[in-house]
Amino acid sequence: MKRIKGWEQALPAATRAAMARRHAWGSHDCALFAADCVQAMTGEDLAAEFRGTYDDEDGARRTLAALGCADVGDLAARYLPEISPPEARRGDVVMIEGKYGPFLAIVDGRTAVGPSRRGLEHAPVTSARRGWRVG
Secondary structure, three states: OOOOOOHHHHHHHHHHHHHOOOOEOOOEOHHHHHHHHHHHHHOOOOOOOOOOOOOOHHHHHHHHHHOOOOOHHHHHHHHOOEEOHHHOOOOOEEEEEEOOEEEEEEEEOOEEEEEEOOEEEEEEHHHEEEEEOOO
């Protein structure tokens, strides 16, 4: 998978579009946000396999289990090559341990952004527990 021409503009457009949305299982959660950002950068929909399969937290857990994943980190690792979090660069995916549990976020400089259960969160990339290369 490679980043497409113009990904530098497509990524901020995708994150701006997400800012106005509230967290919603199955339509705007961390896994779908990360997949939407990856799609904006690469043209590939990594969530095609699980999009539309859940609409609440229990359904999300069942979907993860059906895919053989213990958490969202395992889900990201199913589709992207894992890297050490300090290697993450702009546009890569990281897993942050938030107040309400782990969530996937997109690196944007020294911070990463992603929707957690309490809304869009920014966290220092240095707090990432896992990371994955996009393109």
